Amino acid sequence: SRSMSRMRALGKFAFRNASTPVAGLRRRESVAYLEIRQTGPLSGTYRVQGSKNAVLPMLAATLLVPGKTTLHRVPKIKDVNVMLEILHLLGCCSCWEGEALTIDAGNVNNWVIPEELIGQMRSSVILLAPILYRMKKAAVVEPGGCSIGRRPIDIHLYVLQALGVKLHYEWEEHIFAQADYFCGAHLFLKFPSVGATEQAILAAVTANGMTVIDNAAREPEISELCRMLRGMGAKITGDQTGRIVIEGVKELFESTCEVGADRIVAATCLSAVAVCSGEITLTGVDASHLNGVIEPFEKMGCKIWSDKDTLTAARMDKLMAIPYLKTSPYPGFPTDVQSLIMAVMSFADGQSVVEEGIFEGRFRTAYQLQKMGAAIIIENNQAIIWGSHLIGTKVEAPDLRGGAALAIAGLGADGVTTIFGYDHIARGYEDLAGMLFMLGAQAALRE
Ligand code: UD1
Numbered sequence: 001s002r003s004m005s006r007m008r009a010l011g012k013f014a015f016r017n018a019s020t021p022v023a024g025l026r027r028r029e030s031v032a033y034l035e036i037r038q039t040g041p042l043s044g045t046y047r048v049q050g051s052k053n054a055v056l057p058m059l060a061a062t063l064l065v066p067g068k069t070t071l072h073r074v075p076k077i078k079d080v081n082v083m084l085e086i087l088h089l090l091g092c093c094s095c096w097e098g099e100a101l102t103i104d105a106g107n108v109n110n111w112v113i114p115e116e117l118i119g120q121m122r123s124s125v126i127l128l129a130p131i132l133y134r135m136k137k138a139a140v141v142e143p144g145g146c147s148i149g150r151r152p153i154d155i156h157l158y159v160l161q162a163l164g165v166k167l168h169y170e171w172e173e174h175i176f177a178q179a180d181y182f183c184g185a186h187l188f189l190k191f192p193s194v195g196a197t198e199q200a201i202l203a204a205v206t207a208n209g210m211t212v213i214d215n216a217a218r219e220p221e222i223s224e225l226c227r228m229l230r231g232m233g234a235k236i237t238g239d240q241t242g243r244i245v246i247e248g249v250k251e252l253f254e255s256t257c258e259v260g261a262d263r264i265v266a267a268t269c270l271s272a273v274a275v276c277s278g279e280i281t282l283t284g285v286d287a288s289h290l291n292g293v294i295e296p297f298e299k300m301g302c303k304i305w306s307d308k309d310t311l312t313a314a315r316m317d318k319l320m321a322i323p324y325l326k327t328s329p330y331p332g333f334p335t336d337v338q339s340l341i342m343a344v345m346s347f348a349d350g351q352s353v354v355e356e357g358i359f360e361g362r363f364r365t366a367y368q369l370q371k372m373g374a375a376i377i378i379e380n381n382q383a384i385i386w387g388s389h390l391i392g393t394k395v396e397a398p399d400l401r402g403g404a405a406l407a408i409a410g411l412g413a414d415g416v417t418t419i420f421g422y423d424h425i426a427r428g429y430e431d432l433a434g435m436l437f438m439l440g441a442q443a444a445l446r447e
Pocket of ligand 1: 052053054056123152153154155156157191192193194195196221334335336358359360
């Protein structure tokens with residue numbers, strides 16, 4: 001009934017414009033699962049898929065042009081499909097040609113981010129700025145908690161208000177935003193949120209006047225978005241420095257852009273070779289995006305070489321524990337690799353400590369690893385891990401990267417590990433089992 005009343009409240013100012021009924025989007029949970037067997041030394045070459053966290057804001061940016069934008073190397077993952085569904089509801093058309101995806105945003109005619117879809121992918125809140133640009137109004141239901149902890153959007157809302165957007169609340173979490181145009185402003189983010197930085201950029205590129213974003217996120221995905229926007233005619237500097245300066249332009253133009261490699265998928269491959277030993281080569285990757293990731297893997301006993309756009313990783317000797325590792329904003333160790341490295345540490349010699357510095361309560365994977373025999377205890381924001389012997393069993397993916405971490409653990413565990421909850425994994429990996437198989441692992445997707 002809570003959901004019904006929300007729908008009614010939104011309907012009051014929103015669904016009038018919706019061209020497709022949202023109810024039709026509910027889909028079945030998949031029953032697919034992964035089967036992973038203990039695997040010896042890996043070998044092989046793998047071309048890493050395009051980045052999930054880069055392509056989502058790039059897709060949002062296609063709304064800024066009332067015409068066609070083509071993105072290359074777009075990963076075929078569930079989160080991209082969710083973003084496409086929202087773009088379709090807003091009035092866009094899309095067309096795939098291999099890994100290239102063209103969005104035609106010529107006829108945007110809706111201004112609501114549907115609750116059903118924002119529930120599936122909270123990062124869709126970054127669509128507020130582009131929708132405002134096209135429609136002068138936008139509506140969204142504030143996303144609540146999710147499996148990796150609270151995900152407030154207060155910094156997003158601060159950014160929009162500072163840039164001249166009027167916000168009205170109804171029923172507490174229904175947000176209705178309105179702005180005839182954005183006004184450049186000096187922003188200071190209380191935390192370098194990736195999503196809020198993207199929101200600020202997406203608004204400021206067409207604002208009247210200059211915008212300065214201080215304490216901006218420096219993640220590679222921010223630079224990817226700025227690279228695309230510059231190709232569309234935007235004037236942005238400083239995107240790797242923590243202070244982004246944007247001079248608003250009147251309009252942006254049709255363009256083409258290639259998505260960079262997914263650094264978290266690359267880190268998943270590093271985790272696999274760390275557990276199994278052997279040597280693998282990743283192609284189409286920018287090793288500089290793996291700042292903060294390579295060093296901990298080297299500390300654990302991996303050797304990593306990079307060259308133009310390939311990266312070779314090997315582990316021949318013993319796997320060693322890391323006494324202390326904390327996740328932090330780029331170029332620190334990424335929170336998205338936290339559960340993966342915890343899986344690797346479960347096999348390392350000695351005691352490791354991982355502290356989560358970005359999201360609260362992102363240790364649900366630890367309880368699944370414990371089911372496999374991992375010696376892990378959680379104390380507040382820290383996981384303490386002792387290398388031990390794992391045994392394959394049935395486990396459940398608690399979230400996207402946690403699911404991949406369980407597959408990594410399965411590579412080193414005795415016997416067979418069965419991982420349910422494949423829907424989480426499909427959000428961000430085109431084909432996790434296929435990727436591990438290409439690198440020589442015994443991994444299969446069963447449906
Ligand atoms: C993005 C990534 C996600 C990654 C995260 C941190 C995408 C699609 N997702 O998520 O994979 O784990 O960066 O690197 O790119 N916060 C607030 N108020 C806000 C916004 C964020 O308090 O308005 C807090 C969050 O609760 C969290 C921290 O800031 O504790 C970091 O969040 P943020 O950087 O915004 O992450 P996302 O952009 O959601």
